[in-house]
Amino acid sequence: MKIQELAERTGLSVHTIRYYEKEGLLDERHVRRDTNNYRHYFDEAIERLKLVKRFQSVGCSLTELKQILQGLDTNTTTTQQGIDWVLSKMKEIERKKEEYDQVLATLNKMLDYKIARQDDPGNKHR
Amino acid sequence: MKIQELAERTGLSVHTIRYYEKEGLLDERHVRRDTNNYRHYFDEAIERLKLVKRFQSVGCSLTELKQILQGLDTNTTTTQQGIDWVLSKMKEIERKKEEYDQVLATLNKMLDYKIARQDDPGNKHR
């Protein structure tokens, strides 16, 4: 498939896809060139980009992603390094979820306050 | 207290605190000027900055935070708008937590795979 189709299938823009390639997040398993120099994408590219999107949306930088994905792809990362990365990432995510819970608690308090004020017909400034 | 102390107490840099003020996240309830033009901070500033930090760490932009906080402060936001914001933010956070769970599942799969490979003495490329 060509870049436009991949863009539609992944929800990324063609610009972003080219940018990701430049940043080293795609390799010859995902994309090659046709004779006209157009990029030809394999289905693997869809999976890869969706993976990138998911991890990126939980706070992985492209640089970090690139390192870990290249490590997995080329086996330059040892298995132990891979395990360590996964474990530390999992801890990070658990921490993050706790932060979200804290914010949710704060929002809940705000909501109670707001609703109380709404029901109070004499609600005033301060 | 002066800016340095506030920085220590909030874990932000003095640069960042001044930047936040410039961006409208602090007002006269949090900071005023001494005769020598030094900023003098009240305890409210600590709470405010911690709130900003927490919300910001779960993906609120400073612009969004500024709007909602100013709305709360000056009562230009109606109660209903406040409730709506809180509710939509809560939904957003729930969605985000689901994303985190998905990533955790992916990481778990990766971990299983890695551990299997580690135990396999004949582990090879691909």
Place this chain on the structure above:
DNA sequence: GCTTGCATTAGAGTCAACTCTATAGTTTAC
């Protein structure tokens, strides 16, 4: 009174992650 350290400002610089522009070649539909 002098040094060291903290305070002020305006504005420049940085970084990540896009996002867009200009220019030019290719493909497709009619």
Place this chain on the structure above:
DNA sequence: GTAAACTATAGAGTTGACTCTAATGCAAGC
């Protein structure tokens, strides 16, 4: 066969959130 739509590149511009610099002034300890 030509216009519209898609592809390519290099490189410039944008945005958000800092982060730092330079020049200068105030303060506290000795």
